[in-house]
Amino acid sequence: MTTVIYRSENESTEKVNNSSRGAPLTFFSSSMASPKKKLQGLVAATITPMTEHGEINFSVIGQYVDYLVEEQGVKNIFVNGTTGEGLSLSVSERRRVAEEWVTKGRNKLDQVVIHVGALSLKESQELARHAAEIGADGIAVIAPFFLKPWNKDVLINFLKEVAAAAPALPFYYYHIPALTGVKIRAEELLDGIQDKIPTFQGLKFSDTDLLDFGQCVDQNRQRQFAFLFGVDEQLLSALVMGATGAVGSTYNYLGKKTSQMLEAFEQKDFSSALNHQFCIQRFINFVLKLGFGVSQTKAIMTLVSGIPMGPPRPPLQKASGEFIDNAKAKLKSLDFLLSTDLKDGNFESCS
Ligand SMILES: CC(=O)N[C@H](C=O)[C@@H](O)[C@H](O)[C@H](O)CO
Ligand SMILES: CC(=O)C(=O)O
Structure with missing residues (x-):
């Protein structure tokens, strides 16, 4: 308890x-070896910076930490997930990336959660053990997505084996059915999960099914789980439904904006909260129509932070110049660029 x-x-x-x-x-x-703060608020799903040659660019991670903390006010990160191209990295790369974030984040970040999901249970366990060794604050796991678990019990058994490799670390299930193809409802999965996985600490819910999400919250009110929502453009609806935090790619560069929405919500100023959500939606809706994914996130973060994120790794392709120009104009008009020299005074009413 x-x-x-x-x-x-x-x-x-x-x-x-x-x-x-x-x-x-x-x-x-x-059940844990050491006390842990509850993971809450905004969690940035980190990008893995790469060089033009496709190697990981470890040298900018320190700067990246400072940017998140100082410019975006974001002090929690989720490493090697979807945005971090975790499944496109080798196990040894994943270990080194995790280490670099933990090292550079020390005394600056509140929590570093490492995604350790993999198709091979062995690899996942190795990464879980490694996360514990380097002093990460938690691990998260997606459902294996090639040979798939076909029901709740089978999935729990897999997750349990991974969690057991890091018995002192909080464990989060990362529900992202559109990408894994594993559509087992989170609400079902959470039923009795702590009996199987004593370190279970929360859910990262990257889906638009707010019935499923709401029922996860409703059925677990007595438990101190973290309910982290992962669809940034719909976060306000999830807050109403009981989300305790959010993990997402846009908090890398819209962390400050999104915090304003969280504050308005906390103050029960729902009309301001809605205005903030609509502003964020205008941007995400705009880029979604142009084609928005991890490659585009890398380009946008490069633009907004000035830190070179580099190209994505194949099979992903670099964002086009046209995308970058359009995204930049939209960011400007919404006043979403922090540095003043990029502003031109032609704003929509979003600031
Ligand atoms: C599929 C995906 O990458 N989802 C991200 C996190 O779960 C989100 O942060 C989205 O990038 C964001 O909501 C924009 O659609
Ligand atoms: C967005 C997110 O949570 C991820 O990149 O895994």
Whole structure:
């Protein structure tokens, strides 16, 4: 079970973490080796920067961390997922990328969650163990998507074997049926999941089925799970449904904007929250119509942050020059570019 633990002013026991003294600081699950804060708020799904030759460009990750924290106010990351092309990297690359984010994020980021899903259980377990060794804050796993689990129990058994390789790390199931083709409903999967996976800590839900998402929340109200929504253009609806946070690609460059929406929602200023969501939707709707995926996310992040993200790895193809020009004009008109020299004063009413 989960309990909130408090630390008193003069307590001189082992340092739990660097949060302020006397505050309710962590959610501690007795099944875990170490106390962990609940993952909440915005989580950026990190891009894996690459060189023009298609190798991982580790050299910009430190800068990338600073950009997220200082410019976007985002302090949680989700590494080697869809946006990070995790499934297009070798196991050794995935290990090195995870290590670099953990190292560069130390004392800067709140949580680093590593996606360790793979088609091979062995590889997934190796990555889970590795995530624990390097001091990551959690692991997430998608459903294996070539030889697929055909029902809930079969999928849970796979996830359980992975989770067991990192028994001290919070475990998140990453539900993304459009990409995995595994359409087992999350609500069904969550039913009784902690009996099988004691480290289960939450769900990253990347689907538009708000009935399924709502029922995940409703049926698990007593549990301190994180319900992280993954469709950025619909986040406000998911907040209404009980989302406790969000993982997404757009928080890399629209983190600040999206935080304004979260704040308005928290203040119960729903009309402002809706305005913020509509502004974000205008951008995402625009790029979706041009063709929007990981390649385009890399190009947009390069544009907005100034940090070179490089091309994607095949089979993905570099975003076209035409896409970049159009996306840039839209970002400008919505006032979504942070640096002033790119502004031209011709705004839609979004700032
Ligand atoms: C399929 C995919 O990559 N989904 C991302 C995360 O789950 C989202 O962040 C989307 O990129 C975003 O919602 C735009 O559609
Ligand atoms: C968007 C997301 O969560 C991912 O890239 O995995």
